[in-house]
Amino acid sequence: MTSSAKITEVGHILLDKKQPLKDRFRALFTLRNLGGIQAIESIAACFDDGSALLKHELAYCLGQMQDVRALPHLTSVLEDKNQEAMVRHEAGEALGAIGDAKAIEVLEKYINDPVVEVAETCELALGRLRWLEQQNKKLSNSTQDNPDNKEEDTDLLDNPYNSVDPAPPARVTAVKELEATLLDENLPLFQRYRAMFTLRNLSTTEAVLALAEGLKCSSALFRHEIAYVLGQIQSPACVEALSHNLRDLAESSMVRHECAEALGAIATPEAMNILQEFLSDSERVVRESCVVALDMSEYENSGQFQYADGLSKLESTSENGKVATPIQAVSS
Structure with a gap:
């Protein structure tokens, strides 16, 4: 399979609500490791799921990928008051994890959210973004041979x-x-x-x-x-x-x-x-x-080699040039 086809197949496992949750989790972490816009879209397509646990993990993985193309999806989740508190919290944390200043505006909007976990998360995410900004300024100063620069966080x-x-x-x-x-x-x-x-x-x-x-x-x-x-x-x-x-x-x-x-x-x-x-x-x-x-x-x-084994399961069930279906891919 091409890389795109593999991502599609793993994405099908993640989206299939009939699959065991543990297999959907493994598919999710496989997508996180693969990265790229197609993996991001496959992950984001699952935010309408009924499992708060899974949605919270979707947001976590998008943050860990540190791809700015996930920002619109995470912003939508943070702003959606119908999402569970733990899901909105994880979206806020992920916005901070990506590390792009574009997230500052939406995070500032929710630092006084009535859900305390969401408000605290946005405060922390803003703290991280400001810290990164300070570090970048210090780095810039040090490259200009500023003898007075104090590197507090080296x-x-x-x-x-x-x-x-x-x-x-x-x-x-x-x-x-x-x-x-x-x-x-x-x-x-x-x-x-x-x-x-x-x-x-x-x-x-x-x-x-x-x-x-x-x-x-x-x-x-x-x-x-x-x-x-x-x-x-x-x-x-x-x-x-x-x-x-x-x-x-x-x-x-x-x-x-x-x-x-x-x-x-x-x-x-x-x-x-x-x-x-x-x-x-x-x-x-x-x-x-x-x-x-x-x-x-x-x-x-x-003793398994890796937890995110979505690709290895696909490969083990793809024989004679046939592509495994999502159900085949997670069958033991």
């Missing part, structure tokens, strides 16, 4: 997870100092996020336990991001903390779903057993997150 710890984050890391200090910043609810959210990502990049057990304390903070958006970074680290040291929030039925579904996905990434037997408990949860987004998380756990324990 030598930051590299992100070993290759994700585009809502905020840059802070400078490395003692874990206790970073934890104090992380948990200080009087500080701007952007500053606390920076401490969060430095702790994430350190990835020591001490840093993991410091991050887990953030699951007790008042902002649901903040707790959800804490769960996300704990999933990236994949340390068993935080299983108990994540399971506590997942089991709390009074917790925001946005947080519970992220705790479930983090447990899926950690993929220990204990974590998988916890996920099994919530496959029939009353919240759809939690149920679906557990399904996807268990699929991720199977991948983590399987």
Whole structure:
């Protein structure tokens, strides 16, 4: 198949509501990895789906692709008050992730949105865009041999997870100092996020336990991001903390779903057993997150080459010059 034909076939899997959600997720991440306008359009065509979890992940992937051609789609989702809060939040975060100043106008429009998670996300996205603008100015000054230029954000710890984050890391200090910043609810959210990502990049057990304390903070958006970074680290040291929030039925579904996905990434037997408990949860987004998380756990324990395996499934089911149908492509 040509590259275009492959994207079309993978896009069909993503759009097919009869396909298992776990296979649609794998197709989505395959499209993200392929990139380009055709992949963007295939992803954006799914924003009318009934699954808030899937739509939230669509927005996340569009942001991670960092292609300005996704901006109109993400703007439409952010502005659509009929979309779920977690979907609008992820669209706002994705607008910041793309890193283009064209998103500033729409983000400023929603920094006082009545949905607090959306408002906080837009504030963070604006913080990232302004930080990028400052960095570009500093770079420009340094190239002009300005001896007075102070590079406050040089030598930051590299992100070993290759994700585009809502905020840059802070400078490395003692874990206790970073934890104090992380948990200080009087500080701007952007500053606390920076401490969060430095702790994430350190990835020591001490840093993991410091991050887990953030699951007790008042902002649901903040707790959800804490769960996300704990999933990236994949340390068993935080299983108990994540399971506590997942089991709390009074917790925001946005947080519970992220705790479930983090447990899926950690993929220990204990974590998988916890996920099994919530496959029939009353919240759809939690149920679906557990399904996807268990699929991720199977991948983590399987030795498979990659999670985004939409292309390999197409190739394995395309024989004698015949192109696999979407249903064939995801059949075991």
